[in-house]
Structures are given as C-alpha cells and as structure tokens.
Amino acid sequence: MTRSSEGFCEIEHTADWELEVWGPDVEALFNQAALGMFSLLGVRLTAGRRNQRSMALQAPDSETLLVDFLNELLFLADTEGFAPDRMDLTIRGGHLDAVIEGAPIAERSKEIKAATFAGLEIRRGERGFETKVVFDV
C-alpha cells in the first residue's frame, strides 16, 4: 500500500485472490491495481537493469480496460519476464496510453492465471475511484 489517498489491500476470497483498490483518479486506480497485482505475485525486480515500455489499449468501458491492462501486464511478466514499478498512465474515453518503467523479474513466488470480471465495478466513492478485482490463481 502507498499513501492513504491511493492504495490497495488484499481481501478475503475463498479460492483465489481479491484486491480492494482506490485512487483519486482513474489513472491512480489502474496504477494501484497493477502494483497490487505484482505485490500478490511476490515479484522482486533485478537491480540496475531498468527499461521502459509503452502500451496502448482501447476498450468500450473502464472495467474492460482495467482487465485488459492487468492481463497485458501478466502477459509481459509471463513471456518477457518483465514487471513495472512505475507507470505513467493517461486514460481518456476508453483509451489507455501508458509508459511503464520496470526491470526484469529476478524472483516471482506466485502465478496468476488472469484478472477477471468477477464482481468488477469501478465506482466513485469516498476515496475517489474504488474497485475490487478478483484474480484467478
């Protein structure tokens, strides 16, 4: 978790993993969801080998965009062994542009099959934007 204005925490789910995520704007929400996911994965990055990627995604709604974003990051982790720890996101009208900075994964203790749509809804709440994401383990 980071500052209380944005963050994530793991919540109870019988079979898999679920994160509660919040942020002052939708970009912060997406950022925290990604950081939370990599926290669940137990990722440790290789020191001193930082690099940068860009990503562009389009989806008809925010929830689909979030699922696509998280699954895209899982794909990068699985196929290129890369994980980000810093992301610069712009989300407008169902379009996401991202510059993500990170490094090769030195260690990863868990596997996630996918981010799911289970119960997924991005809401406006006391903490700005809030959601809960369930990951299939």
Next chain:
Amino acid sequence: MVELADLKPVSEFEWEIPASLRGDMRVPVRIFASRRLLEAVRGETSLEQAVNAATLPGVVGRVVVMPDVHQGYGFPIGGVAATRLPDGVISPGAIGYDINCGVRLLASRVEYDRAQPLLDTLASALDAACPSGVGCRGQVILGKGELERVCREGGAWARERGFATDGDLARTEHGGRIEGADFGRVSRRARDRGQDQVGTLGAGNHFLEVEVVDEIFDREAARAMGLVRGALTLMVHCGSRGFGHQICTDYVTSFQQVVGRYGISLPDRELVCAPLDSPEGQAYLGAMRAAANYAFANRQVLAHFAREAFAGVLGGRVPNAHLQQVYDIAHNMGSIEEHEVNGTRIRVCVHRKGATRAFGPGTEGLPPEYREFGQPVLVPGSMGTASWVLRGTEASMQRSFGSSCHGAGRTMSRRRAKRSIHGASLRKELEAQGIRVRAGSLPGLAEEAPIAYKDVDEVVEAVVGAGIVQKVARLRPVAVVKG
C-alpha cells in the same frame, strides 16, 4: 443471495433450487451435497452463481452442483451446465481459465513396503524430472509449426514423439485428442505463452503425487484398472498452462461485446457467451479444443518423464517398476455429448468447471475394459490427504449429465491460510506423517494446507450417497511434488 431455506430436499444428498426462485432462471439447480457441506457454503456466492448459470440461453435440464462447490467467476467451481445444440450458448467462464485442468493416474505393482527406503530418492527424482514452479519452462523443445500439431493432435502428437503408448491414449478421455481444434482461433499471445510450457507442472494447486492403494472397495473394477492394494500409484494434476489461461482471457474479453450483438442479457459478466452456431461461438469452441489437446499433451509428457524417474530409481531394485495408465480426466471442459433431457436424446454442450465426467457403464467412448464398470473418476484430495478412484454410474447419466465432483474444494482463503499456517512447519508435519514433500514455495505450500480444504472423504460420501458414482479405491499419499 440464495438462502438454505430456498433449497428443497430431494433426498439426503440431493437438493433443488426451483426455477421459480428467480424470474430469469430457465431451469432448476440440483445440488449433490450433505446438509453439512451445504451449510459450509453459506455466506459465499457459489449457490447464487449456480442460479446465474441457470439463466444461460439454451440451458437445458438442470444446472448441477457438486459437493465440493465453491465460488468461482460467474460460474461456480463444481458446476455443470448443458446447453442445447445448435443455438444454445457456449460460455468460456463456465469452463474455466485453466482449460482441461485435469488429473492423470498411473498404477504399478510395486509394493510400498519394498519401495519405502527409496521413496526419498524417488521424490527428488520426480521433482527434477517434472519442471514446476512459477515461470517454469519445459524440457521439450517444439520445432517450427509444432505447437500447432500439439494443439490439433494432443496425445497423438505425444505418441509420435515417443512420449505415449497406445494404451495411454485409449485410457484418456476423448482418446487424448478432441477433434475440431482450430489453431487459427488461438491468439498470438496464447501461442507465445504456450511455446515452451509443454511438459511443465506449473504452480498453485498443481502437483505430482506418489500414493499407496490403501483400500479397495470394488475388486473387479480395481483389477480392470490395475489397482493393487499396498502398491504405488502416481497422480498428476495440471492443465493447459499459460496457453489455456490466455485463450480464456481472450474470449472472456472479446465476448463482452458479443453478448450485446445477440441480445443476450446476463447477471454476471464472467458468464459471457455466444451461441454455439455463431462464428464467435465456433471460434471459442475451436480454440478451447486446441487448449484441451495441449493439456492432454502436457500431462502425457509429464507422465512420460515421471515414468522414467520411477523406473530409474526403482528399476532393478524392486520388482514391477513400471507405471501403467489408469485414466486421464478433465475437470474444466466443454464437451459436445448426447444426453437424455425430458425423455428425448439431444446433443448438448456440457460445461464442466471443477467437475469431472463420470460416464456410466456401457457408454460409448469408454475403453473395452471399462465398459462394464463405467468411467474411472479421479478425485484428488487436498495435499497430504486421501485421493479417491470412483466409477461412473447409470444414475450419473440420468441426473448429472454424466458428471461428478473433482476434488475437495476450498473453504479457507489463501490469505488466511498464508497468515495462519507456517509452510516450513506444515512440511515437517507432512513428513512426520510419512509424506515426502518437494515444494518450490513454502508460502505456496501453506496456501494448499489440508485445513484450507473440505474433507474429501465427506465430498465422496455425498456423491456416492447420491448414487452418481461408486467407490473403487482410496489412495494415501507418500510423496508430493509441487511448485
């Protein structure tokens, strides 16, 4: 939320949620469970998910729920739903992200007492032979175009590469190869993920286990299956790896828009679907079959290397150091089958998610030696507890679309398991019980602790009590390998 008071008892182990409970249900829900197991799912959403599954367009007969049920994504784990051809839907979420996650059992005539001094070495050899853990890569290098062949041919590809015998394929569901796989419907992302994962166990709740046949309940069926009391068996539990996960991800996402095109309204986004006779439905069906064949090939390659390790450690030191296949089953699958619904035989797509096919005696597709007894049904317990070999019955064909339970089902969250169970202590406890453990991750081990799961014996008593399976043998673990 569905309350227990909404359930009508049919018998001690069978309950019904009537279709009248909610206006959008097309069929009732039938639950096979004891009252105690039902009460264990109070407060979670699994029964609500079963009711949601009963709204799928084209669903027929009943939605079936097994006693190891727990909440899934849209569709409960431990659920079965059949949709009519040609215009009923196919739903990726009702099959699962790990397409053709399943179990293979091999049996030997090696006596446990004679092999015991060698079991530590065997556990280590199996761990070395079968890549496990997060991000593991396989030993099998696929040449150009070969991934496509794996997906079209499944176990037949493995036989051609020398990883399988004819007997292995005969004792695998669908002969280890489902016709109609369409590699062209598999995304580039899925292909990239699948390229070097053939022959890998993965992580999570996947495992390899050496067991002893502890008790036999049906001597004739056990003999046909090659199960001998006091002898070693080997079980493999894994699926289609990142390849299948990506395929499900791709289609769950793309189907979010497809449902609107066909005027389908659903109570849960993870239940998205397309008519079977639509281009989108056919595309997913073809890709799903590709993943299913990949998983059959994956378990076959793992079994091959496990056999080599078994023979390498035990060969020449104990008699009969040879593993023969009992059966290979899928517990996440969409399968086109013929079943009787309301007195008429029709073709349906049976969605099984965390549920195992359990064809009864005489069913077409069973190998000759099993036709008299029904299909072997393999039910792994949680780590360190018993596993079961059951057989399908005629009652399963009539009441559960030829299906049964798949395992023990979780009761405790991974979060709570990690916090309350110490992985190293758990390993010591298991080893004190005579179970050798080779685990790549101690937190991962803690998440899979027996206390986090239902009692598999209780789950089995429920499906046996309901009459949809019969007991054949109970297996006791002596070594576990997991990532």
